[in-house]
Amino acid sequence: MNFMPKLNRELLAKSQSLIALLIMVIAMSMLSDTFLTPDNGWNILRQISVNLCLSIGMTLIILSGGIDLSVGAILALAGAVAAGVLRNGIALPWLDTLIQFTLAGAIVAGVLVGLALGWFNGFVITRFRLPPFVATLGMFSIARGLTMLWTGGFPITGLGASFGYIGTGVMLGVPMPVWIGAALVAIFVVLTLKTRFGRYLYAVGGNERAARLTGLKVDNIKIWVYTLGGGLAAVAGLLVTARLDSAQPNAGLGYELDSIAAVVIGGTSLSGGRGSIMGTVLGCLIIGVLNNGLFLLNVSPFWQQVIKGLVILAAVAIDKLNSKENQD
Amino acid sequence: MSSLLSQGPLSIPFVRWVAAALCLAVLLYFVPLVHFTPLQQAQDKIAQAKFDAVKYADDFWHGPLLAETENALKIEELISALQASPKKAAERYGKRLGLSSSSSYFIRGTGTIISKQDDVISIALTNSDSAKVVIELGPVFGNAIRDGSGLLDISQFSNTQEFNAISSEINMKVEQLVFPVLDDPEMLPGTVLRFAGGIELPDADTAPLKLNLIPVVVARL
Numbered sequence A: 001m002n003f004m005p006k007l008n009r010e011l012l013a014k015s016q017s018l019i020a021l022l023i024m025v026i027a028m029s030m031l032s033d034t035f036l037t038p039d040n041g042w043n044i045l046r047q048i049s050v051n052l053c054l055s056i057g058m059t060l061i062i063l064s065g066g067i068d069l070s071v072g073a074i075l076a077l078a079g080a081v082a083a084g085v086l087r088n089g090i091a092l093p094w095l096d097t098l099i100q101f102t103l104a105g106a107i108v109a110g111v112l113v114g115l116a117l118g119w120f121n122g123f124v125i126t127r128f129r130l131p132p133f134v135a136t137l138g139m140f141s142i143a144r145g146l147t148m149l150w151t152g153g154f155p156i157t158g159l160g161a162s163f164g165y166i167g168t169g170v171m172l173g174v175p176m177p178v179w180i181g182a183a184l185v186a187i188f189v190v191l192t193l194k195t196r197f198g199r200y201l202y203a204v205g206g207n208e209r210a211a212r213l214t215g216l217k218v219d220n221i222k223i224w225v226y227t228l229g230g231g232l233a234a235v236a237g238l239l240v241t242a243r244l245d246s247a248q249p250n251a252g253l254g255y256e257l258d259s260i261a262a263v264v265i266g267g268t269s270l271s272g273g274r275g276s277i278m279g280t281v282l283g284c285l286i287i288g289v290l291n292n293g294l295f296l297l298n299v300s301p302f303w304q305q306v307i308k309g310l311v312i313l314a315a316v317a318i319d320k321l322n323s324k325e326n327q328d
Numbered sequence B: 001m002s003s004l005l006s007q008g009p010l011s012i013p014f015v016r017w018v019a020a021a022l023c024l025a026v027l028l029y030f031v032p033l034v035h036f037t038p039l040q041q042a043q044d045k046i047a048q049a050k051f052d053a054v055k056y057a058d059d060f061w062h063g064p065l066l067a068e069t070e071n072a073l074k075i076e077e078l079i080s081a082l083q084a085s086p087k088k089a090a091e092r093y094g095k096r097l098g099l100s101s102s103s104s105y106f107i108r109g110t111g112t113i114i115s116k117q118d119d120v121i122s123i124a125l126t127n128s129d130s131a132k133v134v135i136e137l138g139p140v141f142g143n144a145i146r147d148g149s150g151l152l153d154i155s156q157f158s159n160t161q162e163f164n165a166i167s168s169e170i171n172m173k174v175e176q177l178v179f180p181v182l183d184d185p186e187m188l189p190g191t192v193l194r195f196a197g198g199i200e201l202p203d204a205d206t207a208p209l210k211l212n213l214i215p216v217v218v219a220r221l
Helices: A006-014 A016-031 A038-063 A071-088 A103-127 A132-151 A161-168 A176-194 A196-206 A208-213 A218-244 A255-265 A277-296 A301-327 B012-030 B039-049 B053-071 B075-084 B086-093 B144-149 B160-183
Strands: A090-092 A097-101 B034-038 B102-117 B120-125 B132-136 B192-202 B210-220
Touching: A016 A277, A038 A071, A038 A176, A038 A196, A038 A218, A038 A255, A038 A277, A071 A090, A071 A097, A071 A103, A071 A132, A071 A218, A071 A255, A090 B039, A097 A103, A097 B039, A103 A132, A103 A161, A103 A218, A161 A176, A161 A218, A176 A196, A176 A218, A176 A277, A196 A208, A196 A218, A208 A218, A255 A277, A255 A301, A277 A301, B034 B039, B053 B102, B053 B144, B053 B160, B053 B210, B075 B086, B075 B102, B075 B120, B086 B102, B102 B132, B102 B144, B102 B210, B144 B160, B144 B192, B144 B210, B160 B210
Parallel strands: B132 B210
Antiparallel strands: A090 A097, A097 B034, B102 B120, B102 B192, B120 B132, B192 B210
16 A cells, blocks of 8 residues: 655655654754764764765765775775875985975875775776676775785874874864865765766666667776775875874774765665765764764664664665665 | 867867976975985984984983882882772872773882792782782883883873883883892892882772782892
8 A cells, every 4th residue: 555655755765864864863862961062063073074085985886886895995005105105205225315205295195095096996897897896805905915014014103283184173163074075075976966977977887788888988987986986095094094193004994884884874776876975975974973872872882883783784675675666 | 279279289188288287387396295305314314303212211210210219109008098999099099091991000118028939029018918019020011110100291202102112111121120130049038128110900899919010129128
Protein backbone atom coordinates (compact mmCIF):
# COMPACT_ATOMS: atom_id res chain seq x y z
CA MET A 1 0.00 0.00 0.00
CA ASN A 2 1.38 3.41 -0.91
CA PHE A 3 0.53 6.17 1.59
CA MET A 4 2.79 8.87 0.19
CA PRO A 5 2.73 10.51 -3.21
CA LYS A 6 5.87 9.75 -5.25
CA LEU A 7 7.03 13.39 -5.21
CA ASN A 8 6.96 13.50 -1.41
CA ARG A 9 8.86 10.24 -1.20
CA GLU A 10 11.56 11.58 -3.51
CA LEU A 11 11.82 14.77 -1.47
CA LEU A 12 12.10 12.72 1.72
CA ALA A 13 14.75 10.50 0.17
CA LYS A 14 16.78 13.54 -0.92
CA SER A 15 16.51 15.15 2.52
CA GLN A 16 17.14 12.03 4.57
CA SER A 17 20.72 13.03 5.49
CA LEU A 18 19.61 16.48 6.56
CA ILE A 19 16.74 15.03 8.59
CA ALA A 20 19.10 12.53 10.23
CA LEU A 21 21.52 15.35 11.09
CA LEU A 22 18.77 17.51 12.59
CA ILE A 23 17.45 14.62 14.69
CA MET A 24 20.96 13.91 15.97
CA VAL A 25 21.61 17.56 16.81
CA ILE A 26 18.32 17.81 18.71
CA ALA A 27 18.95 14.54 20.56
CA MET A 28 22.54 15.46 21.50
CA SER A 29 21.44 18.92 22.64
CA MET A 30 18.90 17.35 24.98
CA LEU A 31 21.39 14.82 26.33
CA SER A 32 24.41 17.10 26.80
CA ASP A 33 24.56 20.67 28.13
CA THR A 34 27.82 21.40 26.35
CA PHE A 35 26.83 20.13 22.91
CA LEU A 36 24.90 23.10 21.55
CA THR A 37 27.47 25.79 22.28
CA PRO A 38 29.38 27.98 19.78
CA ASP A 39 32.72 26.59 20.95
CA ASN A 40 31.60 23.02 20.44
CA GLY A 41 30.15 23.94 17.05
CA TRP A 42 33.54 25.25 15.88
CA ASN A 43 35.14 22.21 17.45
CA ILE A 44 32.99 19.88 15.35
CA LEU A 45 33.67 21.85 12.17
CA ARG A 46 37.40 21.82 12.89
CA GLN A 47 37.31 18.09 13.58
CA ILE A 48 35.48 17.22 10.37
CA SER A 49 37.63 19.38 8.10
CA VAL A 50 40.19 16.63 7.49
CA ASN A 51 37.52 14.04 6.73
CA LEU A 52 35.77 16.62 4.55
CA CYS A 53 38.86 17.05 2.34
CA LEU A 54 39.22 13.29 1.97
CA SER A 55 35.50 12.78 1.43
CA ILE A 56 35.21 15.39 -1.33
CA GLY A 57 37.83 13.45 -3.28
CA MET A 58 36.18 10.16 -2.37
CA THR A 59 32.82 11.51 -3.61
CA LEU A 60 34.29 12.26 -7.03
CA ILE A 61 35.84 8.79 -7.15
CA ILE A 62 32.69 6.98 -6.04
CA LEU A 63 30.57 9.10 -8.40
CA SER A 64 32.79 7.84 -11.22
CA GLY A 65 32.04 4.28 -10.15
CA GLY A 66 35.34 3.65 -8.35
CA ILE A 67 36.70 3.51 -4.82
CA ASP A 68 40.00 4.58 -3.27
CA LEU A 69 41.41 2.74 -0.28
CA SER A 70 44.71 4.61 -0.39
CA VAL A 71 43.61 8.11 0.68
CA GLY A 72 44.66 7.62 4.32
CA ALA A 73 48.09 6.41 3.25
CA ILE A 74 48.47 9.27 0.74
CA LEU A 75 47.49 11.67 3.52
CA ALA A 76 50.32 10.31 5.67
CA LEU A 77 52.93 10.42 2.91
CA ALA A 78 51.99 13.91 1.69
CA GLY A 79 52.08 15.25 5.26
CA ALA A 80 55.42 13.57 5.91
CA VAL A 81 56.96 14.87 2.67
CA ALA A 82 55.80 18.42 3.37
CA ALA A 83 57.08 18.22 6.95
CA GLY A 84 60.35 16.60 5.89
CA VAL A 85 61.25 19.11 3.20
CA LEU A 86 60.21 22.02 5.40
CA ARG A 87 62.27 20.81 8.35
CA ASN A 88 65.31 19.33 6.64
CA GLY A 89 65.20 20.35 2.99
CA ILE A 90 66.74 18.07 0.39
CA ALA A 91 70.51 17.67 0.31
CA LEU A 92 72.27 17.28 -3.02
CA PRO A 93 75.81 16.26 -1.95
CA TRP A 94 77.15 16.01 -5.50
CA LEU A 95 76.24 19.66 -6.04
CA ASP A 96 77.26 20.63 -2.49
CA THR A 97 73.82 22.21 -2.17
CA LEU A 98 70.89 22.03 0.19
CA ILE A 99 67.48 22.82 -1.23
CA GLN A 100 65.62 24.55 1.58
CA PHE A 101 61.87 24.69 1.14
CA THR A 102 59.80 27.69 2.09
CA LEU A 103 56.35 27.21 3.61
CA ALA A 104 54.76 27.56 0.16
CA GLY A 105 57.32 25.15 -1.28
CA ALA A 106 56.56 22.52 1.36
CA ILE A 107 52.82 22.84 0.75
CA VAL A 108 53.30 22.54 -3.01
CA ALA A 109 55.59 19.51 -2.51
CA GLY A 110 52.99 17.77 -0.32
CA VAL A 111 50.16 18.45 -2.75
CA LEU A 112 52.26 17.33 -5.73
CA VAL A 113 52.96 14.03 -3.96
CA GLY A 114 49.23 13.51 -3.48
CA LEU A 115 48.45 14.42 -7.08
CA ALA A 116 51.18 12.11 -8.38
CA LEU A 117 50.03 9.11 -6.34
CA GLY A 118 46.41 9.79 -7.29
CA TRP A 119 47.40 10.00 -10.95
CA PHE A 120 49.25 6.68 -10.59
CA ASN A 121 46.09 5.11 -9.15
CA GLY A 122 44.06 6.36 -12.10
CA PHE A 123 46.72 5.30 -14.61
CA VAL A 124 46.93 1.76 -13.23
CA ILE A 125 43.14 1.40 -13.04
CA THR A 126 42.54 2.60 -16.60
CA ARG A 127 45.63 1.23 -18.35
CA PHE A 128 45.66 -2.25 -16.80
CA ARG A 129 41.90 -2.46 -16.18
CA LEU A 130 42.50 -3.33 -12.54
CA PRO A 131 39.56 -3.15 -10.17
CA PRO A 132 39.91 0.15 -8.24
CA PHE A 133 39.68 -1.81 -4.98
CA VAL A 134 42.81 -3.83 -5.82
CA ALA A 135 44.79 -1.01 -7.41
CA THR A 136 44.24 1.40 -4.53
CA LEU A 137 44.89 -1.34 -1.98
CA GLY A 138 48.29 -1.72 -3.64
CA MET A 139 48.84 2.03 -3.43
CA PHE A 140 47.81 1.90 0.24
CA SER A 141 50.71 -0.43 0.92
CA ILE A 142 53.15 1.48 -1.31
CA ALA A 143 52.35 4.85 0.30
CA ARG A 144 52.53 3.43 3.84
CA GLY A 145 55.91 1.87 3.05
CA LEU A 146 57.22 5.07 1.46
CA THR A 147 56.07 7.04 4.52
CA MET A 148 58.04 4.72 6.78
CA LEU A 149 61.10 4.98 4.52
CA TRP A 150 60.86 8.78 4.39
CA THR A 151 60.37 9.26 8.13
CA GLY A 152 62.45 6.29 9.33
CA GLY A 153 59.45 5.42 11.48
CA PHE A 154 59.84 8.56 13.59
CA PRO A 155 57.59 11.62 13.73
CA ILE A 156 58.91 14.76 12.05
CA THR A 157 58.36 17.58 14.52
CA GLY A 158 59.11 21.26 15.09
CA LEU A 159 57.59 22.61 11.88
CA GLY A 160 57.20 26.18 13.04
CA ALA A 161 54.36 28.52 13.82
CA SER A 162 53.66 29.52 10.19
CA PHE A 163 52.99 25.94 9.17
CA GLY A 164 51.03 25.32 12.36
CA TYR A 165 48.77 28.26 11.47
CA ILE A 166 47.23 26.15 8.67
CA GLY A 167 45.94 23.68 11.23
CA THR A 168 45.41 25.78 14.32
CA GLY A 169 45.14 29.39 13.16
CA VAL A 170 41.97 31.46 13.20
CA MET A 171 41.04 34.02 10.52
CA LEU A 172 38.09 36.40 11.05
CA GLY A 173 36.97 34.25 13.96
CA VAL A 174 36.86 31.08 11.86
CA PRO A 175 39.48 28.29 12.23
CA MET A 176 41.72 27.91 9.18
CA PRO A 177 40.81 24.23 8.56
CA VAL A 178 37.15 25.31 8.33
CA TRP A 179 38.06 28.00 5.76
CA ILE A 180 39.99 25.46 3.73
CA GLY A 181 37.20 22.87 3.94
CA ALA A 182 34.57 25.47 2.96
CA ALA A 183 36.65 26.70 0.02
CA LEU A 184 37.11 23.16 -1.27
CA VAL A 185 33.38 22.47 -0.91
CA ALA A 186 32.58 25.61 -2.94
CA ILE A 187 35.10 24.73 -5.67
CA PHE A 188 33.94 21.14 -6.03
CA VAL A 189 30.23 21.94 -5.88
CA VAL A 190 30.79 24.24 -8.86
CA LEU A 191 33.03 21.65 -10.55
CA THR A 192 30.47 18.85 -10.25
CA LEU A 193 27.33 20.86 -10.98
CA LYS A 194 28.34 23.66 -13.31
CA THR A 195 31.10 22.32 -15.53
CA ARG A 196 31.41 19.89 -18.40
CA PHE A 197 33.76 17.79 -16.29
CA GLY A 198 31.02 17.39 -13.68
CA ARG A 199 28.48 16.23 -16.24
CA TYR A 200 30.99 13.77 -17.70
CA LEU A 201 31.71 12.48 -14.21
CA TYR A 202 28.06 11.64 -13.56
CA ALA A 203 27.78 10.13 -17.03
CA VAL A 204 30.79 7.86 -16.50
CA GLY A 205 29.58 6.73 -13.09
CA GLY A 206 25.98 6.27 -14.23
CA ASN A 207 26.74 4.10 -17.23
CA GLU A 208 30.36 3.75 -18.25
CA ARG A 209 29.60 1.78 -21.41
CA ALA A 210 27.12 4.36 -22.62
CA ALA A 211 29.60 7.14 -21.82
CA ARG A 212 32.25 5.41 -23.92
CA LEU A 213 29.84 4.91 -26.78
CA THR A 214 28.94 8.60 -26.77
CA GLY A 215 32.61 9.40 -27.29
CA LEU A 216 33.61 10.52 -23.80
CA LYS A 217 37.26 9.97 -22.91
CA VAL A 218 36.32 7.84 -19.92
CA ASP A 219 39.89 6.87 -19.03
CA ASN A 220 41.04 10.49 -18.98
CA ILE A 221 38.11 11.47 -16.77
CA LYS A 222 38.89 8.64 -14.37
CA ILE A 223 42.58 9.57 -14.22
CA TRP A 224 41.59 13.17 -13.43
CA VAL A 225 39.21 11.97 -10.71
CA TYR A 226 41.83 9.83 -8.96
CA THR A 227 44.42 12.61 -9.34
CA LEU A 228 42.07 15.08 -7.68
CA GLY A 229 41.32 12.49 -4.96
CA GLY A 230 45.05 12.17 -4.28
CA GLY A 231 45.50 15.95 -4.21
CA LEU A 232 42.65 16.37 -1.74
CA ALA A 233 44.10 13.60 0.43
CA ALA A 234 47.35 15.57 0.42
CA VAL A 235 45.52 18.71 1.57
CA ALA A 236 44.02 16.64 4.39
CA GLY A 237 47.55 15.43 5.21
CA LEU A 238 48.79 19.01 5.43
CA LEU A 239 45.93 19.90 7.78
CA VAL A 240 46.64 16.93 10.07
CA THR A 241 50.38 17.63 10.10
CA ALA A 242 49.91 21.34 10.74
CA ARG A 243 47.42 20.73 13.52
CA LEU A 244 49.71 18.30 15.35
CA ASP A 245 52.86 20.27 14.49
CA SER A 246 54.29 16.91 13.50
CA ALA A 247 54.06 14.36 10.72
CA GLN A 248 53.26 11.00 12.22
CA PRO A 249 54.30 7.92 10.21
CA ASN A 250 50.99 6.25 11.06
CA ALA A 251 48.80 9.29 10.38
CA GLY A 252 45.48 8.67 8.67
CA LEU A 253 45.12 5.01 9.60
CA GLY A 254 41.53 4.02 8.88
CA TYR A 255 40.64 7.45 7.51
CA GLU A 256 39.66 5.94 4.15
CA LEU A 257 36.84 4.10 5.89
CA ASP A 258 35.61 7.28 7.58
CA SER A 259 35.58 9.09 4.26
CA ILE A 260 33.73 6.26 2.48
CA ALA A 261 31.27 6.26 5.37
CA ALA A 262 30.69 10.02 5.05
CA VAL A 263 30.14 9.72 1.30
CA VAL A 264 27.67 6.83 1.68
CA ILE A 265 25.82 8.44 4.58
CA GLY A 266 25.61 11.57 2.45
CA GLY A 267 23.60 9.66 -0.12
CA THR A 268 26.18 8.97 -2.82
CA SER A 269 25.54 5.61 -4.41
CA LEU A 270 28.40 3.14 -4.15
CA SER A 271 27.62 2.00 -7.68
CA GLY A 272 28.37 5.51 -8.99
CA GLY A 273 26.54 8.17 -10.95
CA ARG A 274 24.34 9.40 -8.11
CA GLY A 275 25.21 11.70 -5.21
CA SER A 276 26.55 15.15 -4.46
CA ILE A 277 29.27 17.07 -2.66
CA MET A 278 26.68 18.74 -0.41
CA GLY A 279 25.39 15.29 0.56
CA THR A 280 28.95 14.38 1.54
CA VAL A 281 29.20 17.55 3.63
CA LEU A 282 26.10 16.37 5.49
CA GLY A 283 27.64 12.89 5.82
CA CYS A 284 30.78 14.40 7.36
CA LEU A 285 28.66 16.50 9.71
CA ILE A 286 26.67 13.43 10.78
CA ILE A 287 29.84 11.50 11.57
CA GLY A 288 31.33 14.56 13.29
CA VAL A 289 28.24 15.18 15.40
CA LEU A 290 28.05 11.48 16.25
CA ASN A 291 31.72 11.32 17.32
CA ASN A 292 31.51 14.56 19.27
CA GLY A 293 28.17 13.78 20.91
CA LEU A 294 29.15 10.27 21.95
CA PHE A 295 32.39 11.64 23.38
CA LEU A 296 30.53 14.31 25.35
CA LEU A 297 28.15 11.64 26.64
CA ASN A 298 31.13 9.59 27.86
CA VAL A 299 30.21 6.63 25.67
CA SER A 300 33.02 4.08 25.53
CA PRO A 301 35.13 4.33 22.34
CA PHE A 302 34.34 0.66 21.68
CA TRP A 303 30.63 1.40 21.68
CA GLN A 304 31.27 4.45 19.53
CA GLN A 305 32.70 2.18 16.82
CA VAL A 306 29.69 -0.13 17.06
CA ILE A 307 27.26 2.78 16.79
CA LYS A 308 29.14 4.30 13.84
CA GLY A 309 29.04 0.94 12.07
CA LEU A 310 25.30 0.66 12.62
CA VAL A 311 24.74 4.18 11.23
CA ILE A 312 26.73 3.30 8.09
CA LEU A 313 24.76 0.07 7.63
CA ALA A 314 21.48 1.95 8.06
CA ALA A 315 22.58 4.57 5.50
CA VAL A 316 23.49 1.93 2.91
CA ALA A 317 20.27 0.00 3.56
CA ILE A 318 18.17 3.17 3.10
CA ASP A 319 20.12 3.97 -0.09
CA LYS A 320 19.38 0.48 -1.45
CA LEU A 321 15.69 0.76 -0.56
CA ASN A 322 15.48 4.13 -2.30
CA SER A 323 17.20 2.75 -5.40
CA LYS A 324 14.77 -0.17 -5.46
CA GLU A 325 11.74 2.10 -5.07
CA ASN A 326 13.02 4.35 -7.84
CA GLN A 327 13.43 1.32 -10.12
CA ASP A 328 9.92 0.09 -9.22
CA MET B 1 44.73 40.49 -35.37
CA SER B 2 42.79 37.36 -34.56
CA SER B 3 43.85 35.82 -37.85
CA LEU B 4 47.43 36.68 -36.98
CA LEU B 5 47.12 35.05 -33.55
CA SER B 6 45.67 31.89 -34.97
CA GLN B 7 48.67 31.32 -37.21
CA GLY B 8 52.11 29.89 -36.54
CA PRO B 9 53.95 30.48 -33.27
CA LEU B 10 51.56 33.28 -32.21
CA SER B 11 48.50 30.99 -32.08
CA ILE B 12 46.08 31.56 -29.18
CA PRO B 13 47.13 28.43 -27.24
CA PHE B 14 50.76 29.54 -27.55
CA VAL B 15 49.96 33.01 -26.22
CA ARG B 16 47.99 31.47 -23.37
CA TRP B 17 50.89 29.24 -22.40
CA VAL B 18 53.32 32.14 -22.50
CA ALA B 19 50.98 34.28 -20.39
CA ALA B 20 50.54 31.44 -17.88
CA ALA B 21 54.30 30.90 -17.69
CA LEU B 22 54.86 34.62 -17.11
CA CYS B 23 52.25 34.72 -14.36
CA LEU B 24 53.86 31.68 -12.72
CA ALA B 25 57.31 33.25 -12.95
CA VAL B 26 56.08 36.48 -11.33
CA LEU B 27 54.31 34.48 -8.62
CA LEU B 28 57.40 32.40 -7.89
CA TYR B 29 59.52 35.55 -7.76
CA PHE B 30 57.37 36.98 -4.97
CA VAL B 31 56.55 33.65 -3.30
CA PRO B 32 59.63 31.47 -3.81
CA LEU B 33 59.24 27.76 -3.18
CA VAL B 34 62.87 26.95 -2.44
CA HIS B 35 66.21 28.50 -1.56
CA PHE B 36 69.57 27.01 -2.49
CA THR B 37 72.25 27.02 0.21
CA PRO B 38 75.79 25.60 0.20
CA LEU B 39 75.55 22.26 2.01
CA GLN B 40 78.33 22.88 4.52
CA GLN B 41 76.93 26.27 5.51
CA ALA B 42 73.48 24.76 6.03
CA GLN B 43 74.86 21.85 8.04
CA ASP B 44 76.81 24.22 10.31
CA LYS B 45 73.67 26.26 10.89
CA ILE B 46 71.65 23.12 11.69
CA ALA B 47 74.36 21.86 14.06
CA GLN B 48 74.32 25.18 15.90
CA ALA B 49 70.56 25.15 16.23
CA LYS B 50 70.33 21.46 17.17
CA PHE B 51 69.33 20.71 20.74
CA ASP B 52 72.17 19.05 22.65
CA ALA B 53 70.42 16.76 25.10
CA VAL B 54 73.70 15.37 26.48
CA LYS B 55 75.00 18.80 27.43
CA TYR B 56 71.63 19.92 28.74
CA ALA B 57 71.30 16.81 30.94
CA ASP B 58 74.89 17.19 32.17
CA ASP B 59 74.33 20.83 33.18
CA PHE B 60 70.98 19.94 34.71
CA TRP B 61 72.40 17.03 36.69
CA HIS B 62 75.37 18.87 38.14
CA GLY B 63 73.43 22.08 38.65
CA PRO B 64 69.81 22.29 39.74
CA LEU B 65 69.16 18.55 40.17
CA LEU B 66 71.91 17.83 42.71
CA ALA B 67 71.00 21.04 44.54
CA GLU B 68 67.37 19.96 44.65
CA THR B 69 68.27 16.71 46.44
CA GLU B 70 68.74 18.80 49.59
CA ASN B 71 65.15 20.05 49.33
CA ALA B 72 63.56 16.78 48.25
CA LEU B 73 60.59 15.40 50.14
CA LYS B 74 61.46 13.19 53.13
CA ILE B 75 60.51 9.65 52.23
CA GLU B 76 58.84 9.06 55.61
CA GLU B 77 56.56 12.01 54.91
CA LEU B 78 55.59 10.52 51.56
CA ILE B 79 54.93 7.10 53.10
CA SER B 80 52.71 8.59 55.80
CA ALA B 81 50.77 10.56 53.20
CA LEU B 82 50.40 7.47 50.99
CA GLN B 83 49.11 5.44 53.92
CA ALA B 84 46.56 8.13 54.74
CA SER B 85 45.36 8.48 51.14
CA PRO B 86 47.31 7.63 47.99
CA LYS B 87 45.10 10.01 46.00
CA LYS B 88 45.70 12.98 48.30
CA ALA B 89 49.41 12.15 48.49
CA ALA B 90 49.58 12.25 44.69
CA GLU B 91 47.73 15.57 44.60
CA ARG B 92 49.94 17.12 47.26
CA TYR B 93 53.39 15.77 46.49
CA GLY B 94 53.19 14.08 43.11
CA LYS B 95 54.01 15.48 39.69
CA ARG B 96 52.24 14.12 36.66
CA LEU B 97 52.40 14.91 33.00
CA GLY B 98 49.27 15.16 30.86
CA LEU B 99 46.86 12.26 31.18
CA SER B 100 49.39 9.96 32.86
CA SER B 101 48.00 7.42 35.31
CA SER B 102 51.06 7.62 37.55
CA SER B 103 52.73 10.27 39.67
CA SER B 104 56.41 10.96 40.19
CA TYR B 105 58.02 12.06 43.46
CA PHE B 106 61.43 13.40 44.30
CA ILE B 107 62.44 12.08 47.71
CA ARG B 108 65.37 11.75 50.10
CA GLY B 109 66.01 9.56 53.10
CA THR B 110 68.35 7.25 54.95
CA GLY B 111 68.30 3.51 55.40
CA THR B 112 70.24 0.27 55.74
CA ILE B 113 70.91 -2.24 53.00
CA ILE B 114 69.12 -5.42 54.04
CA SER B 115 69.79 -7.48 50.93
CA LYS B 116 71.68 -7.35 47.65
CA GLN B 117 70.74 -10.13 45.27
CA ASP B 118 70.69 -10.36 41.48
CA ASP B 119 71.31 -6.63 41.07
CA VAL B 120 68.38 -5.79 43.34
CA ILE B 121 69.21 -3.83 46.46
CA SER B 122 66.63 -3.63 49.26
CA ILE B 123 66.90 -0.86 51.81
CA ALA B 124 65.10 -0.69 55.17
CA LEU B 125 64.31 2.90 56.06
CA THR B 126 65.76 4.38 59.22
CA ASN B 127 62.62 6.18 60.32
CA SER B 128 59.87 3.97 58.93
CA ASP B 129 59.21 0.26 58.82
CA SER B 130 56.03 0.51 56.75
CA ALA B 131 57.76 0.19 53.41
CA LYS B 132 61.14 -0.59 51.97
CA VAL B 133 63.07 1.04 49.17
CA VAL B 134 64.28 -1.07 46.26
CA ILE B 135 66.93 -0.10 43.73
CA GLU B 136 67.30 -2.27 40.64
CA LEU B 137 70.73 -2.01 39.04
CA GLY B 138 70.61 -2.21 35.27
CA PRO B 139 69.06 -0.22 32.43
CA VAL B 140 66.92 2.65 33.72
CA PHE B 141 63.65 3.51 32.04
CA GLY B 142 60.91 6.03 32.73
CA ASN B 143 60.86 9.67 33.73
CA ALA B 144 60.81 9.46 37.53
CA ILE B 145 63.70 11.90 38.03
CA ARG B 146 62.85 14.36 35.27
CA ASP B 147 59.19 14.60 36.24
CA GLY B 148 59.52 14.00 39.99
CA SER B 149 62.03 16.83 40.44
CA GLY B 150 59.49 19.27 39.02
CA LEU B 151 62.37 21.37 37.70
CA LEU B 152 61.68 20.92 33.99
CA ASP B 153 58.65 22.27 32.21
CA ILE B 154 57.74 20.64 28.90
CA SER B 155 56.68 24.01 27.49
CA GLN B 156 60.31 25.18 27.68
CA PHE B 157 61.18 22.79 24.86
CA SER B 158 60.28 23.05 21.21
CA ASN B 159 59.08 19.46 20.99
CA THR B 160 58.52 16.33 23.06
CA GLN B 161 61.50 14.57 21.50
CA GLU B 162 63.84 17.04 23.21
CA PHE B 163 62.02 16.58 26.51
CA ASN B 164 62.24 12.80 26.22
CA ALA B 165 65.89 12.92 25.17
CA ILE B 166 66.71 14.73 28.44
CA SER B 167 65.05 11.97 30.41
CA SER B 168 67.05 9.32 28.54
CA GLU B 169 70.28 11.18 29.26
CA ILE B 170 69.40 11.58 32.95
CA ASN B 171 68.71 7.84 33.15
CA MET B 172 72.05 7.22 31.47
CA LYS B 173 73.75 9.34 34.13
CA VAL B 174 72.13 7.22 36.85
CA GLU B 175 73.60 4.12 35.22
CA GLN B 176 77.03 5.68 34.76
CA LEU B 177 77.45 7.75 37.95
CA VAL B 178 75.26 6.25 40.68
CA PHE B 179 75.00 2.53 40.03
CA PRO B 180 78.77 1.96 40.18
CA VAL B 181 78.67 3.29 43.76
CA LEU B 182 76.02 0.74 44.68
CA ASP B 183 77.76 -2.00 42.73
CA ASP B 184 80.84 -1.60 44.90
CA PRO B 185 81.59 -4.98 46.61
CA GLU B 186 81.89 -3.14 49.92
CA MET B 187 78.27 -2.05 49.73
CA LEU B 188 77.15 -5.07 51.70
CA PRO B 189 73.98 -5.68 53.71
CA GLY B 190 74.22 -3.64 56.89
CA THR B 191 75.66 -0.58 55.16
CA VAL B 192 73.85 2.59 56.15
CA LEU B 193 73.13 5.01 53.30
CA ARG B 194 71.64 8.33 52.53
CA PHE B 195 69.90 8.58 49.21
CA ALA B 196 67.82 10.86 47.04
CA GLY B 197 66.09 10.29 43.75
CA GLY B 198 62.88 9.81 41.86
CA ILE B 199 60.02 7.39 42.44
CA GLU B 200 57.15 6.76 40.05
CA LEU B 201 53.96 5.29 41.50
CA PRO B 202 50.94 4.22 39.48
CA ASP B 203 47.53 5.37 40.70
CA ALA B 204 46.34 2.90 43.34
CA ASP B 205 43.91 2.68 46.23
CA THR B 206 46.43 1.32 48.69
CA ALA B 207 49.88 2.46 49.77
CA PRO B 208 52.72 0.44 48.21
CA LEU B 209 54.91 -1.79 50.41
CA LYS B 210 58.00 -1.21 48.32
CA LEU B 211 59.16 1.89 46.52
CA ASN B 212 61.36 1.54 43.41
CA LEU B 213 63.90 4.31 43.62
CA ILE B 214 65.86 5.74 40.70
CA PRO B 215 68.72 7.29 42.65
CA VAL B 216 70.46 10.57 41.95
CA VAL B 217 72.58 10.51 45.08
CA VAL B 218 73.73 7.53 47.12
CA ALA B 219 76.36 7.94 49.83
CA ARG B 220 77.55 5.86 52.72
CA LEU B 221 76.90 7.40 56.14
